[in-house]
Amino acid sequence: MKRKLSFFSLVIFVISNGFAQATEVYQHERKQFQDALALYNNQQYQAAQVLFDEVNASTKDYETQANSAYYSANAAIRLGQRGADQKMEDFVERYPTSTKRNSAFMDVGDYYFETGKYPNALKWYKKVDQASMANSDLERFNFNTGYAYYSSKRPEEAEKYLGKVRDSEKFGSQAKYYLGYIAYEQDDYATANESFDQINDPKVLEEKLAYYQADLNFKSGNFETAIDMAKKQMSKADRREQSELNKIIGESYFNLQQYQEAIPFLKQYQGKRGRFSNTDFYFLGYSYYKLDNYEQAIGQFNKIIDGNNGVAQNAYYHLAECYLKLDKKSEALNAFRNASQMEFNADIEKDAWLNYARLSYEIGNAYEPVPEVMMAYLEKYPNDEHQNEIQNLLVDSYITSRNFEGAMELLEENEEFASPETYQKVAFYRGVELFMDGDYEGAIARFSKSLKKGENQQFKARAQFWKAESAFNLNRFKAAIEVYQDFKRNSKSKDLEEFKNLDYSLGYCHFKLKEYKKSVPFFKNVTNTIDASQDMVADSYVRLGDGYFVTSSYKNAIAAYEKASKMNGAERDYAAFQKAISYGFLGNDTKEIEELSSFLNYNPKSSYRDDALFELANTQVKKGNEQLGLETYDQLISEYSRSKFAPRAMLRQGLVHYNANRNEQALQKFKSVVSEYPNTQEAKQAVGQAKLVYVDMGRVSEYAAWARNLDFVEVSDSELENASFEAAEQKYVEGNSEAAIRGYEDYLKEFPNGVQATKVSFNLAQLYFAKGEKNNALLHFKTVANSNGEYTEQALTRVCEIYVGQNQYDAAFPYLLRLEQEAEISQNRTFALSNLMKGYYGKKDYQQTLSYAEKVLNAPKIDNRIRSDAQIMIARSAIETGNEQLAETAFAEVKKIASGETAAEAWYYDGYFKNKNGNYDGSNTAIQKLAKDYAAYKQWGGKGLVIMAKNFYALGDVFQATYILESVIENFSEYPEITANAQGELALIKSREAQTNSSINQN
Secondary structure (H helix, E strand, O other), rough: OOOHHHHHHHHHHHHHHHHHHHHHHHHHHHHHHHHHHHEEEHHOOHHHHHHHHHHHOOOOOOOHHHHHHHHHHHHHHHHOOOOHHHHHHHHHHHHHOOHHHHHHHHHHHHHHHHHHHHHHHHHHHOOOOHOOOOHHHHHHHHHHHHHHHHHHHOHHHHHHHHHHHHHHHHHHHHHHHHHHHHHHHHOHHHHHHHHOOOOOOOHHHHHHHHHHHHHHHHHHHHHHHHHHHHHHOOOOOHHHHHHHHHHHHHHHHHHHHHHHHHHHHHHHOOOOOEEEEEEHHHHHHHHHHHHOHHHHHHHHOEEEOOEEEEEEEEHHHHHHHHHHHOHHHHHHHHHHHHOOOOOOOOOHHHHHHHHHHHHHHHOOOOOOOOOHHHHHHHOOOOOEEEEEEEHHHHHHHOOOOOOOHHHHHHHHHHHOOOOOHHHHHHHHHHHHHHHHHOHHHHHHHHHHHHHHHOOOOOHHHHHHHHHHHHHHHHHHHHHHHHHHHHHHOOHHHOOOHHHHHHHHHHHHHHHHHHHHHHHHHHHHHHOOOOOOHHHHHHHHHHHHHHHHOOOOHHHHHHHHHHHHHOOOOOOHHHHHHHHHHHHHHOOOHHHHHHHHHHHHOOOOOOOOHHHHHHHHHHHHHHOOEEEEEEEHHHHHHHOOOOOOOOHHHHHHHHHHHHHOOOOOHHHHHHHHHHHOOOOOOOHHHHHHHHHHHHOOOHHOOOOHHHHHHOOOOOOOOOOHHHHHHHHHHHHHHHHHHHHHHHHHHHHHOOOOOOOOOHHHHHHHHHHHHOOOOOOHHHHHHHHHHHHOOOHHHHHHHHHHHHHHHHHOOOOOHHHHHHHHHHHOOOHHHHHHHHHHHHHHHOOOOOHHHHHHHHHHHHOOOOHHHHHHHHHHHHHHHHOOOOOOOHHHHHHHHHHOOOOOOHHHHHHHHHHHHHHHOOOHHHHHHHHHHHHHHOOOOOHHHHHHHHHHHHHHOOOOHHHHHHHHHHHHHOOOOOOHHHHHHHHHHHHHHHHHHHOOOOOOOOO
C-alpha cells in the first residue's frame, strides 16, 4: 500500500525540488557568464558576444544581465560592428544603476584612444563622471583626453587636461612634452623651453625632445647651439627628421654668414613632403650668390615664383645681379622689373627701377615702350641724382625704338632734354621714315624742320638731299632741282653716300621736265662715275640715249643705247629696240630692219615685241618689201590682238592696199579696224580712209549707209564737237582743273561717242584722281581701260590701283589679270603680279599665291619692298598649308631685306622655328632683336614673348618663363588670342612646378 505524504512532507519536497532546480540553473548561468568573460579577456570577442547575449536572454539576475549587456556592447565596439555605439548607449539607458556605467564610458573611450580614433574617444570621455573615478584612473583620463584633443588639433582644450597631469609621476613627462610642443607650434618659445626643461624621463628626452630643442635654439637666434644639438641628434633621427635637422643646420650657418658651410646642409634638406618654399630656394641661392657662384645662384633664385614679399624682392634683385654678371641682359631686365614693382625695401625698389630703365634703353623692352619706362622713372623719382642721365636716355630711347615722331614731340615740349642738334637728327630720321613709307608731303615737312634746327652740316646736307628726293616723287621737279642745288653747294655733301646719286637725280629732274639737253650731261656724268652701281649706270645709258634721241642726235643715241643693251639692266630690251629705230631716223632702213629682226630673235618675251613688229613692218613696206611688210603686220595682229599697235597695223595694211589700188582689200581692212576696235582713234581714221575709197569708187551712198550705223562717228559737221573739246583742253593745259573738269564733263554729255571721247575720259579721270575723288576717277578710268588705245595701259593700272587701295580685290581681279597680260611697262606688270599674289592670299588660294609670288621674284628691277612682299606671301602660304620647311626658308629671306612690320613678322618666325628646332638660345636672340628694333609692332612682340617663355622653361629658368607669361597677360590684353595662349602656358608650368614648390599659387 502506498504511503500518503503529509502536507509538511509535501511542502518540503516541493521546496527541496525547486531549490535544486534553481541552483542548477544559476550554476549553469554562472558558468556560461564566466566562459564568456574568459573568451572576452582572450580577445575572442565574436564568441564571447554570442555567450553574453545568451546569458542576457536567459538570466533573471539584474546584475548578471547588466554585466552581460555591458560586455556584449564592448565586444561589438572592438569588432567594429555597425551600431556598436548605440548598443553601448542602450546598455547605459537600460541599466542606469549598473556599477559598469562609468566604466563603460571610460573603457570605450580608452579603446578608441588606443586605436588612434581620438574624436571617437573624446565623445565617450565627455560622458565620464570624473568625480566617481579613482585618482589613478583620473590621471589616465586627463592625459588621454588632453592627448586626444592635441591630436585633434584643438590645442586650447588639450592644455586644460594636460596641465592637470604635468606633475604626475606616470604622465608628467609626456604631458610636459606635449604642452611644450603646443607652445612651440604657437611660437611661444619661452613657454616651450620651460616645459621641455622640466622633463626628466630619459626616454622622452632622447626620443622626442632633441630635435625640437635644436629648432627652438635656431628660432631663438642661438645658431651655434642649434648647430651642435642638431648634429648630435642627426645619427639618431629618422629620414624625415634628418631632412629637418639639415635645414636647421644650413639656415643656422646662413644666419652666421658662413655660406660655404651652409650649402651642403641646405642641399640635403628634402623639403616638406618633397616640396620646397620660395624661402628655401632663397637661402641656397643667396649662399651661392655670396660665394660668386652665379650660375648656381640663378638656378635657385629662378625657382622663386609667385613671390610677393621682402624675401622675393631681395631674391629678384640679386637674381638680376647674377644675370648681369653672366651678361644675360634680357633676363636681368625682367628680374629688375619684378624687384622694382615691389615696395618692401625702398632702396632695392629704386635701384632696381634705375637698372630696369638703363637696360630697357640698352637692349629694348618688349613689354612697354622704352620712353614710357624713362618717363615713369622721372615721375617716380623727381630731382633724382640720375635725372640728367635718364633724360638723355629718354631722348635716345625714342630714337633707338625708332619713334622719331614721339622724340620730336618730346623735344618740342621739353627743349632742355637735348640739344638743337639732337632735334635736327631726329627730324631728319623721321623724314626718312615717312619717305620710305611713301608719305612724301610728311617727309618734306620733317626735313624742313630738321633744316631749321642745329648746325650739323652733314645732317643738313642729308636733309636737303632727301627733301629734294621727296619733291621729285611728288613730281615737283623744279622745286627738287633747287634743293638738289642747295645740297650740292653744302660743303659736307661730297662726303656723303647720297652725293653719288646727285647727277642721276638731277638728270631725271630735267628729263621729267622734258629738258632733254639739260639732262644729257648729268646722265653722262653717271656713266663716267667709277663707284656708281651697275643698275644706275645701265639706266643712265638708257636715259642718255633717250635724251639724244629726242633731240635728234641719233648717232649719239645709238652709241648710248648700244652700251645699255649690252648691260644687264632692266631696260636692255628697250635700249635694243630704240637703237634699231634710231637707224631708221638716220635713213639707214637696211640696218634698222637688221636690228629689229635681231631684236625679235633675241627678246622673245620682251614687252616691246609688238612695237618692234610694227616698226619692222613699216620699214619693210617703206623699203618696197610690201608683201613681207603685210605678213609682219599679220603676225603682229595675230600675236598681240589687244596691243595698241594691232589696230594701227590693220589700218596700215588698208593704206598699203589703197595705195596699190586694191580698193576692195583696203575697204576690208578699214572695216575690220572699225568692227574689231571701235571707239579708237584708228577706227575713226579708218572711217575717213574708207570714205576716200568709196568716193574713188563712186559708191558714196554705200558709204553713207554704212557710216550711219556707226555710233562713234557723225556724218554731219563736227565743228561743235571740236570746239567743245578744244575749250576743255585749253583749261586743262592752263592747269585750271575745276574748269577743265566741267568742260570735259560737258563734252561727254554732248558727245559720248565723240572722236576725242577716250582722251577726254582719261584726262577727266586723271583730274579726279589728283583731287582724291577716287570713285569719280574710277568710273572714267574703267571706260578707258575697256577700250583699246594709247591710254589703255595707264587706265588699267589706275583702276587696279584704286580697287587695291580700297581693298576690293574681287573687283580688281579681272583688271589685274588683264594688266598682267597687256602691260608693256615692266613696272605695271610687276604691280599686277604683286597684287594678284596678295589677292589670291586674301582668297586663301595659297597655291596661286605661291605661283604669283614666284612670278614677282622673277620680274625685272623689283625693289626690296616688293621682293619682301613676295617672300612674305610665300612664307605665310607655306604656314597655312603646313609646309613649315618652305616657310622657314622664305622667312629667312624676308628677314634679310624687310623693314617695318614685315621685318617684325620675319624675326618672330625666326624665333619660332629656332624654338621648334631646339635652339632655345638662338630663338631668344631673335625675339630680343624683335623686342629692341620693332617694339612698335606690339602684336608680334607679344607672340614672340610667349615663344621666349617656352625657351626659358626649356632652359630650366622657371622665373623668366613665368615672369614673361605674367607680363604678357598684364600688358597685351588687346590681343585676347595671345593672352589666352600665355595663360595656358603659365597654368601648365605652374602645375608642373607646384609638385616641388609649395609657395606656388595655382588659383
